Amino acid sequence: MNRRFLILVLPLLALAGCGGGSANDGKTLTVAATAVPHAEILESVKPELAKQGVDLKIRVFNDYVQPNLQVDQKQIDVNYFETKPYLDEFNKSRGTHLVAFAGIHVEPLGAYSRKWKRIEDVPQGAIVAIPNEPSNGGRALLLLQKAGLIRLRDPRNPLSTIRDITANPRGLQFKELEGATLPRTLGEVDLALINTNYALDAKLNPTRDALAIEDGDSPYVNFVVGRPGEDSDPRVIKLIAALRSPATRQFIRTHYKGAVLPAF
Numbered sequence: 614m615n616r617r618f619l620i621l622v623l624p625l626l627a628l629a630g631c632g633g634g635s636a637n638d639g640k641t642l643t644v645a646a647t648a649v650p651h652a653e654i655l656e657s658v659k660p661e662l663a664k665q666g667v668d669l670k671i672r673v674f675n676d677y678v679q680p681n682l683q684v685d686q687k688q689i690d691v692n693y694f695e696t697k698p699y700l701d702e703f704n705k706s707r708g709t710h711l712v713a714f715a716g717i718h719v720e721p722l723g724a725y726s727r728k729w730k731r732i733e734d735v736p737q738g739a740i741v742a743i744p745n746e747p748s749n750g751g752r753a754l755l756l757l758q759k760a761g762l763i764r765l766r767d768p769r770n771p772l773s774t775i776r777d778i779t780a781n782p783r784g785l786q787f788k789e790l791e792g793a794t795l796p797r798t799l800g801e802v803d804l805a806l807i808n809t810n811y812a813l814d815a816k817l818n819p820t821r822d823a824l825a826i827e828d829g830d831s832p833y834v835n836f837v838v839g840r841p842g843e844d845s846d847p848r849v850i851k852l853i854a855a856l857r858s859p860a861t862r863q864f865i866r867t868h869y870k871g872a873v874l875p876a877f
Contacts, residue, residue, distance in 0.1 A: 641668045642848040644837075645680035646694035649813040650720070650865075650873050651835070655693065657864045658855040664866060673818075675793050677746070678703075678820050684793050684839060685709045691839035693717065693856075698771045699748040700838060709730040714844045715853040716834035718865055720809030722752055723823030724760065727799045732760045732824040738784050739803035741765045745789035747772050751834060753806035754778070757785075771832070819872040834876040853864055 624665070642662075644650045652673050659669045670822040672689060674680050680692040681703050695703075697713050704711060710795035729735055743753040757763050764780035765773045775787050790798060795807045809819050819826055827833070837853055855861065862875040 621856045624722070631865060638843065640666055640848075641670055642671045642691070642852060643689045643794060645672050645674055645683060645689045645694065645854070646802040647675065647677075647694045647810050648678075649810050650718070650869060651810065653868070654718070654836065654856065654865065657860060658852070658858075661860070662851060662854050665851050666704075667851050669809050674742070677792065681707070681709065681711060681838070685711060690846075691837055691843065691852070693837045694835065695838060695874055696754070696835060698750065698833065699746070700836065702747045707752065710841060711838050712841050712844070713838055714835040715770050715837050715847065715857060717837065717856050717861075719819075719827075719831050719833060719876050720725040720750070720835060721819060721823075721827035721831055721874070722756055722806060722808055722833070723812060723819045723826040723874075724753075724756060724804055724806050725796075725799060725812065725817060725822055726804050728803055729824065732762070734857055735762065735783065735824075736786075738786060739802075741785045742788045742790050742795055742798045742802045742805040744806065744808070746792070747774070749792055749808060750789060752827075754826060756806060756825055776852065778841075813872060818868065 626812065640814050646655055646656055652671050655669065661671050677695065682695055683689040684692050698714055700711060703709065724732065733864045744750050745815065751770065754773045755764060755771065758765050758768060762783060762785060766777045766779050767773065788802065792808055793811055795805045796811055798805050812819055835857065839849065857877045863871055865875045
């Protein structure tokens, strides 16, 4: 083999050796997650998955958009952070076709305040901050309705908006903000409706600090989500089995003490 032929062939061999990347090596599984509790729960199952030949790589995000986009674009295998109502709305608005594979836990959404000790103390004209995307915004309004602060046109519609409020006897003023920023608004508003993952990340204790909170019958289960057909991938099957195991159920109950509830 002459020198010129070697120069031409070696780069091609190098490219062939890199083909597919770690996500396609049959062992590595990449999962997008928010930090708390999703990444923590995933960390708890890493040792068991390693025993089964799966190298779990957790990529932490602080928003709800990129985890779906990167799974849809095949940059990440699956994600674990979202509810079915959120996924449905995301697919509809973004033209994606992601699928909910398995429900793992519920994070009861809560109403928090630095100014008031009880939900009954929220005054006339109070400023209330809620998430600015449809599924969690509607979820927040349903909780406010359950707490007796407002009434909605359809009391069961998970995608209700502030335009659907038919009774607001305290004249609440609503601010729609990005979910991740809500804990930082507590010093500026009377009440903030915060998802538990962001509440825990801000060192709030939902079972102690929330003035109102969803109960265990909440329909907002957090799912492992991926592209159609990917639930038959052996790595994904092993991930879901580990997340829905008795050991994980016990981890959730012990570690979060009611702030996060197993959904299996």
